[in-house]
Amino acid sequence: METLVLVNLFHELALKGGNRPLFLKRAKAHVQRALKGTEARLEALWPLALLFRLPQEAWPEARARLGETLGVESFARVLRTAPDLEALKAALAGILEDGGFASFRIRAQRSDKGFPLTSPEVERLLGAFVRERTGAQVRLKGAEREFRVRLLPGAALLEAERHLGPGGLPPGVSGKVVALLSGGIDSPVAAYRLMRRGAEVALVHFHPFPLLPGGSREKAKALAERLVRFQHRLRLHLVPFSEVQRQILLEAPKAYRVVLYRRFMLRIAEAIAREEGALALATGDSLGQVASQTLENLHAMNGAATLPVFRPLIGMDKQEIKAEALRLGTYAISILPDEECCTLFAPKHPVTRADLEVVLEVERRLPLKDLVALALREREVVAYAWPGRKPLGEKAGQAFIMEHGPAGG
Known part of the structure; x- marks a missing residue:
């Protein structure tokens, strides 16, 4: 029948x-x-x-x-x-x-x-x-x-x-965006919100492996497996970040570490965006939610990127974001324990009103281009297809790429 x-x-x-x-x-x-x-x-x-x-x-x-x-x-x-x-x-x-x-x-x-x-x-x-x-x-x-x-x-x-149904626009009709994917609750929701407006989203996750175990990478893969159901094809860039952090630890005041981490993340994500043909970056920032998300700190971070940085959750509070994460099915993955880059070596009292001159002075002592090139060279790129598996059509730069289809698709 x-x-x-x-x-x-x-x-x-x-x-x-x-x-x-x-x-x-x-x-x-x-x-x-x-x-x-x-x-x-x-x-x-x-x-x-x-x-x-x-x-x-x-x-x-x-x-x-x-x-x-x-x-x-x-x-x-x-x-x-x-x-x-x-x-x-x-x-x-x-x-x-x-x-x-x-x-x-x-x-x-x-x-x-x-x-x-x-x-x-x-x-x-x-x-x-x-x-x-x-x-x-x-x-x-x-x-x-x-x-x-x-x-x-x-x-x-x-x-x-x-x-x-969920409404929204089909993937790709609004161009392409590279979204920074942490292991937290917010960034998967931000990525979905852009997907729903017709943007094709590629994901970038920064991890501390091999400095710490690889739980962060596996969690990012699990989030990508969930998000691919909305877009059907998805690429996840897994970027090692421990060497960037080591260099920042040697040169930066403790309070400025997270702001500098985030500036490097935007630089690396922008390089990936140019490979992907994307015209903007996206993050899960919510204004004032944590110390790094004050207006002054966001302003200091934005200066590291030349592409627009979208923040779909900027006016939402944590309960609103959590409710959407529960509805999307990402919340249960996001709350699993992991080792997140921005919390590694994070200071007890981070700066909440970053002075851009201090940031720029530290960066003048760092090999910016070499660190970005190193992170890009050592990344993995995982390609997802849903429903089922689909062979990867093209390579991204010199990165090692493996095809990965979600189980049960």
Whole structure:
């Protein structure tokens, strides 16, 4: 037995003017890739909707995947009937057996203008049928249950089970960004927020291996495995940072260590961005959350980069960020213990209002270009593909690259 699935694309895609065909093409390709391996077959296509047929046993997996597919506003398991009122009532009767509700709404969309009833007439007649069968009240706003009907030439589609998607834009329509990925709660949420706005995101993680064990790298890989579900293809650059830190320890006042760490991270990330063809960097900073995230310190850090530095979480507090991390499924990974670069050798009393002249004076004593080149030369690049594994198409510079497909994809 087979199931029909109707996927509605995010309404914002309809507002893109002359670029609309590109946005819609990317969104449809992204949805089709999300359903790869479920034996889903595209059966019909409308400007902002797609209809798939798939095996009934594949519906739970398809439902889970579509719930995380960017560009999808909603999706539904639908029943196809003959294009007449009695057939729709019979299909509704079967759905009503699944459970009760106190209020409902019928929404009809008539694509076939030859259908003898208007959309409001269909809504009124089917509403009367549901009310008679269930005793539930019609409520146009805030209804407990909503039934949607699409009237097509030669057929009608009735939504039997509706779910919300994440909305947003499909990956790549807004260019490319390199996001700094720490082991904490904030940076994966920041990366996701840019993905949701259509940016293709590459990740950069700085780790203290071999100075400390490799738990930080493994945690970054686990976060990348979770984030790739939203973008489907993802590259993670794993950059050794211990030699940079050693040099800073020798030259910098203790209070300035973290600010200098972060400036070097931005320099290295910018070099990677140029390789990746990215036009901006991104971090998980939230204004005033920790000592390094004061306005003065952020200003001192920004001076190390020439590309724009996006901070999607800048106005959010920790509870808001935690709630989103829980929803995305990154929180449980982020709270695992690890050895993070910025906390290694961190001073007890870090500077909160960095003097840029002090920062620049320290950096004049450091071999900036050599340290950046060393970090880039010794990094690994891990390529992720979801669903399933996909061979890597190209290499990034001289870095060692291994292909890594998430388990269970």
